[in-house]
Amino acid sequence: MLHATAPDGARIGFDTAGAGEPLVLLAGQANSRHWWDWIRADFSASYTTIAIDCLGTGTSDSPSHAEWGTRRFARDVMAVLDELGVGRAHVYGTSMGGRVAQWVAADHPDRVGALVLGCTTGGGAGAVPADPDALRPLSVAGTAGEALIALMVGPQWRWGHPGPLPVLGDDGMTERARREHRRASARHDAWDALPGIVAPTLVLHGTDDELSPAENGSRLAARIPGAQLYLIEGARHAYFLERREQASAAVLRFLAAHPLTRF
Structure with a gap:
């Protein structure tokens, strides 16, 4: 396990796997780098994946x-790339990680190759909130865990994949x-900065x-x-697991x- 030091002195944990052009992987809210465990091999076969523990998760302080804030978390990504001596990298962020990735691309355009944003929002004036009825079961004691699973994946996929899922939060937080x-995550607002993103961008949902x-x-x-939009029919929030x-x-x-050689 490796660590970088943020400007305020906080240690940010990360690890690397694979070989090839660097690809930063940014997880969802309240999740560590283990969010990517089930699919990371798909990318590590061709890229040097850099999975980061966001502040407060995993081995980070x-x-x-x-x-x-999401903009601060983006600066932590820069600290990791600096620690590794990586000048430019591709960035793939999902859910809150996608919010962080927006700031990485907007604030540090010279450090980003291709940008991939999954199951996320630009926040601010452009955000479409979840239906409160869909979120209400998350607040019911005793059923919140199953409610979160149902928001992440569909019942048919879940039936074929029993056991703990890697996207339900970091128990050590x-x-x-x-x-x-x-x-x-709730206060994220990169809406005004989005038109200034110059990285080639793929949006999945x-x-x-x-x-x-x-x-x-x-x-x-x-x-x-x-930006290119790729909609995945029938998939829920954790589309990257379901499909x-x-x-x-x-x-x-x-x-x-x-x-990266094209830039």
């Missing part, structure tokens, strides 16, 4: 004095860190995503110049079409 992640309605993907793709073969193939095709 959870300091009480820290600034928390403090309650304060969980609150900060919720606030960071499941059509049956109730946690982040699919309209968010459409609006995000329309807001970023030249692994389809989704990973789409990302790999996009990355192959935009090698």
Whole structure:
């Protein structure tokens, strides 16, 4: 396990796997790098994957004095790339990781090759909120875990994949860190910055995503110049698990079409 040091002194954990052009992997809210465990091999076969523990998760620090927010988390990504001596990398972020990835591309355009944004939103004026009825079961004691699973994946896929899923949160987080992640995700607003993103961008979204309605993907793709939209029919929030073969193939095709050597 490796660590980089953020400007405020916080240690940011990460690891690398594979060989080839660097590809940063950014996980969803309140999840560590293990969010990617089930599909990481799809990318490590062709790329040097860099999976990062966002502040407060995994082996990263959870300091009480820290600034928390998606834009700050993007600066932590820069600290990791600097630690590795990586000048430019592709970036793939899903859910809150997609929010972070937007700031990486907007604030550090010279450091990003291709950008992939999954099941996420630009926030601000362009965000489409989830239906409160879809989220209500998450607050019911005793059923919240199953409710979250149902938002992530459909029952047929779940039946064929019993056992713990890697996208249900980091059990090692403090309650304060969980609150900060919720606030960071909810307050994300890169809407005005999106038109300035110059990286080739692919936006993926499941059509049956109730946690982040699919309209968010459409609006995000329309807001970023030249972005491509790839909707995955019938998939929920964790489209990359439910439709692994389809989704990973789409990302790999996009990355192959935009090698770092072209920039």
